[in-house]
Amino acid sequence: MIRFAPLPAGLPATVPFIGPETLERRRGAPFAARLGANESAFGPSPLAARAMREAVGQVWKYGDAPSHDLTQALAAHHRIAPANLMIGEGIDGLLGNLVRLMVAPGDAVVTSDGAYPTFNYHVAGFGGVLHKVPYRDDAEDPQALLDRAHQVGARLVYLANPDNPMGSWHEGGVITDMLDRLPDDCLLVLDEAYAEFAPADAVPRIAADDPRVIRMRTFSKAYGLAGARIGYAIGAPELIAGFDRIRNHFGVNRIAQAGALAALADQGWLAHVVAEVAAARDRISHIGALNGLTALPSATNFVALNTHRDGKYARALIGALEAEGVFARMPGVAPLDRCIRISCGPVTELDVLEDALPRALDRLSPA
Amino acid sequence: MIRFAPLPAGLPATVPFIGPETLERRRGAPFAARLGANESAFGPSPLAARAMREAVGQVWKYGDAPSHDLTQALAAHHRIAPANLMIGEGIDGLLGNLVRLMVAPGDAVVTSDGAYPTFNYHVAGFGGVLHKVPYRDDAEDPQALLDRAHQVGARLVYLANPDNPMGSWHEGGVITDMLDRLPDDCLLVLDEAYAEFAPADAVPRIAADDPRVIRMRTFSKAYGLAGARIGYAIGAPELIAGFDRIRNHFGVNRIAQAGALAALADQGWLAHVVAEVAAARDRISHIGALNGLTALPSATNFVALNTHRDGKYARALIGALEAEGVFARMPGVAPLDRCIRISCGPVTELDVLEDALPRALDRLSPA
Numbered sequence: 075m076i077r078f079a080p081l082p083a084g085l086p087a088t089v090p091f092i093g094p095e096t097l098e099r100r101r102g103a104p105f106a107a108r109l110g111a112n113e114s115a116f117g118p119s120p121l122a123a124r125a126m127r128e129a130v131g132q133v134w135k136y137g138d139a140p141s142h143d144l145t146q147a148l149a150a151h152h153r154i155a156p157a158n159l160m161i162g163e164g165i166d167g168l169l170g171n172l173v174r175l176m177v178a179p180g181d182a183v184v185t186s187d188g189a190y191p192t193f194n195y196h197v198a199g200f201g202g203v204l205h206k207v208p209y210r211d212d213a214e215d216p217q218a219l220l221d222r223a224h225q226v227g228a229r230l231v232y233l234a235n236p237d238n239p240m241g242s243w244h245e246g247g248v249i250t251d252m253l254d255r256l257p258d259d260c261l262l263v264l265d266e267a268y269a270e271f272a273p274a275d276a277v278p279r280i281a282a283d284d285p286r287v288i289r290m291r292t293f294s295k296a297y298g299l300a301g302a303r304i305g306y307a308i309g310a311p312e313l314i315a316g317f318d319r320i321r322n323h324f325g326v327n328r329i330a331q332a333g334a335l336a337a338l339a340d341q342g343w344l345a346h347v348v349a350e351v352a353a354a355r356d357r358i359s360h361i362g363a364l365n366g367l368t369a370l371p372s373a374t375n376f377v378a379l380n381t382h383r384d385g386k387y388a389r390a391l392i393g394a395l396e397a398e399g400v401f402a403r404m405p406g407v408a409p410l411d412r413c414i415r416i417s418c419g420p421v422t423e424l425d426v427l428e429d430a431l432p433r434a435l436d437r438l439s440p441a
Numbered sequence: 442m443i444r445f446a447p448l449p450a451g452l453p454a455t456v457p458f459i460g461p462e463t464l465e466r467r468r469g470a471p472f473a474a475r476l477g478a479n480e481s482a483f484g485p486s487p488l489a490a491r492a493m494r495e496a497v498g499q500v501w502k503y504g505d506a507p508s509h510d511l512t513q514a515l516a517a518h519h520r521i522a523p524a525n526l527m528i529g530e531g532i533d534g535l536l537g538n539l540v541r542l543m544v545a546p547g548d549a550v551v552t553s554d555g556a557y558p559t560f561n562y563h564v565a566g567f568g569g570v571l572h573k574v575p576y577r578d579d580a581e582d583p584q585a586l587l588d589r590a591h592q593v594g595a596r597l598v599y600l601a602n603p604d605n606p607m608g609s610w611h612e613g614g615v616i617t618d619m620l621d622r623l624p625d626d627c628l629l630v631l632d633e634a635y636a637e638f639a640p641a642d643a644v645p646r647i648a649a650d651d652p653r654v655i656r657m658r659t660f661s662k663a664y665g666l667a668g669a670r671i672g673y674a675i676g677a678p679e680l681i682a683g684f685d686r687i688r689n690h691f692g693v694n695r696i697a698q699a700g701a702l703a704a705l706a707d708q709g710w711l712a713h714v715v716a717e718v719a720a721a722r723d724r725i726s727h728i729g730a731l732n733g734l735t736a737l738p739s740a741t742n743f744v745a746l747n748t749h750r751d752g753k754y755a756r757a758l759i760g761a762l763e764a765e766g767v768f769a770r771m772p773g774v775a776p777l778d779r780c781i782r783i784s785c786g787p788v789t790e791l792d793v794l795e796d797a798l799p800r801a802l803d804r805l806s807p808a
Contacts, residue, residue: 075679076683079545082541082542082683091506111503123500126500126696130493133484134667135480135667136478136661138460139460142462164689164692166689166691167689176445177446199686199687300501301502301694301695303691303693320449323457325534325670329497333497
């Protein structure tokens with residue numbers, strides 16, 4: 075018998091997500107369209123790909139622990155100081171370290187019911203007590219989040235803007251207004267994984283030194299480097315420096331560092347991807363409409379399609395799509411779970427979707 | 442003012458290691474010989490390098506969360522079950538998760554004074570209380586570790602075999618004997634990062650299901666993939682399954698997964714590296730002897746050279762080597778710190794060392 079420490083002993087062995095490879099092994103065949111994880115099948119910048127292939131020759135070396143060159147480049151890109159930046163193993167890794175830094179067992183944390191499960195996983199993993207407020211009109215509800223944060227004395231409030239899984243967004247002014255009304259001693263965790271796809275006015279203007287917020291960005295989405303595991307946090311220097319107390323200092327992959335640096339430098343490719351994603355959103359909306367599903371507005375690289383039915387139906391539709399070779403996902407809770415979520419992908423993958431969706435729907439309503 | 446949770450609020454902001462790139466930025470010039478981090482400048486298998494370059498084309502996809510293919514291959518390689526294996530972001534990442542799983546604040550942990558600092562960093566990071574016993578004859582001392590573990594009721598005992606930073610090792614029977622004398626409820630953390638370089642009889646025969654021990658292996662050393670951040674733990678299924686409660690499920694880089702799989706399959710390259718390392722150890726010993734420094738026996742990819750002086754002298758020698766363009770490191774505590782530690786490298790790098798060492802020594806003893 076293994077005796078774990080009390081905190082992990084009380085944790086379930088669940089996993090936040092089942093990955094597409096696991097599903098492919100279960101079904102015994104690869105997916106024809108991989109549209110479930112909000113990855114970017116448009117790929118990274120060719121310059122980033124080249125930089126990564128070249129970095130393979132140096133992979134016998136540990137990565138640079140402070141990710142110096144990338145930090146400098148990001149500081150210049152965002153016009154902030156290097157001390158405002160912490161590079162980490164994707165937003166997932168950064169969120170884990172942030173929760174560890176801020177949340178003691180029993181501390182209250184507030185999020186939206188149906189928002190990013192991996193954040194919840196980390197909060198539970200460090201013994202935090204999660205309080206969830208409902209979405210409002212398919213968007214995270216700043217007022218409800220604030221009210222609950224005051225009520226429970228939250229240490230952290232999580233808000234993704236734009237939101238995953240619904241694709242909705244708030245204007246920047248809504249976010250800065252939240253900051254002014256946060257409880258004392260409460261930090262806003264602003265997950266901006268999808269910021270590059272959003273309208274400019276959805277990205278709030280916040281001083282990088284503002285101690286009330288930490289912003290999370292990633293190279294996994296618009297930059298097309300999900301498998302590289304690299305992202306960054308922007309925050310007050312004192313908060314950022316805290317990560318050095320606990321992080322795995324040599325944890326960032328060297329090839330990822332080289333790829334992210336080159337990807338950041340190729341803003342032309344980023345613009346190309348953002349345009350492709352916008353076109354793909356339109357196409358997904360169109361495919362949905364052809365099949366009686368209504369697209370929600372999206373500022374991300376995915377589209378939530380309203381089935382106009384319930385979660386049970388939507389879940390069956392995800393299964394039917396899987397049987398038709400399409401990997402998609404869906405929100406986890408009602409009423410969001412009346413939707414399925416389709417990631418943007420290249421034309422060939424959307425052709426597969428267009429072909430598969432009516433057949434999947436037919437599976438649910440046999441003639 | 443940021444208010445961290447009480448545990449991290451009490452942690453220092455120190456880092457376990459200063460990396461060579463940081464030193465290069467400080468000195469304003471690259472090193473001519475990078476012999477300080479026990480990396481493998483012999484590089485990974487060319488087949489692994491090719492697999493990684495090819496995997497760049499898939500880097501827009503998240504890695505496979507269970508690292509299924511690599512787990513299967515490692516299970517076949519070690520003739521154990523997949524349930525005995527957990528892939529992680531190098532041994533550093535796995536050690537962090539292990540400590541988090543096993544050690545509650547205030548719990549006792551035992552290690553050797555001068556052994557791997559990153560393990561100590563994780564223990565402090567989760568509030569464990571570290572108890573250190575001295576090395577004995579430049580080797581970790583199993584009897585002293587056991588005695589202290591019983592005395593303090595340790596949850597974990599850390600032993601690296603072969604040892605870093607001295608390069609010494611114990612025969613496998615010593616390790617299995619330790620297991621039989623461990624306190625109840627105490628896990629042996631057997632760090633085998635250097636196992637591939639060691640004599641066969643230094644690798645103990647332990648059933649993979651044995652709940653008294655967890656073994657840590659890495660692709661960072663003999664396999665030449667330090668920058669990829671990938672390693673694995675071998676342990677009882679119940680212990681291994683515990684990692685799924687807390688780990689960053691999508692944290693392993695996709696390119697690293699592909700590289701490790703190909704590296705494992707090329708055991709011929711591994712044998713080549715092990716032979717090159719053995720030759721380099723001899724050469725480093727010879728270079729040391731030419732300069733009045735005595736090599737300690739090593740079962741690793743580095744050699745500790747005894748300066749026959751004290752830690753102050755050795756530390757000055759490391760600085761002088763740095764000034765001569767050679768990156769090396771040294772043990773952190775007396776009496777180990779009478780030595781400097783030189784990693785094995787290709788002939789060209791050892792030529793640099795041979796050239797630089799007498800000049801570095803001259804810097805310490807001006808004529």
